[in-house]
Amino acid sequence: MEWTNELVLPDGDVAASDRAQGSIFFVGNATVILSYAGFTILTDPDFLHRGDHVHLGHGMTAARRTDPALELEALPPIDFVLLSHMHEDHFDREVERRLDLSLPIVTTPHAAADLTSKGFRAAKALNTWEPLTRYRPSDPTRQWSRPARKMDRRRADC
Secondary structure, eight states: OOOOEEEEOOOOOOOTHHHHOEEEEEEETTEEEEEETTEEEEESOOOOOTTOEEEEETTEEEEOOSOOSSOGGGOOOOSEEEOSOOOTTTSOHHHHHHSOTTSOEEEOHHHHHHHHHTTOSOEEEOOTTOOEEEEOTTOOOOEEEOOOOOOOTTOTTO
16 A cells, blocks of 8 residues: 555535536736635745745846735635745745744645744645645545656657
């Protein structure tokens, strides 16, 4: 049997209709709100505004070109955050200052260590290709994630 990480979320009301449809709301950059099967997931939270500068590391910066489609305080209740990596254009300083420190954040080992040092209590590190199972105790359905391999578009047999 393969070992998997588990993310147990608080119980919620999951209707059958929650599995028949879902929604994707693009906020900006890599920030998206995914809702499906009773879960609401926030990816790479970046809520800076047009003209704000972000630090990307190694002395590089970038300027935000548009405002987010939604303000941070207008977010629906979020079950967990999925953070691809720890740069300010994917987890900005406003999010760092204002996000609930107990909200689960699934991310890389490097980002999880950084978030933990900043007071986030539920940062969960995943290694490359490591699966994650998430569920609610009252719901027998378990959802799991596994990264996909990129196809080489230059090859005709992909």
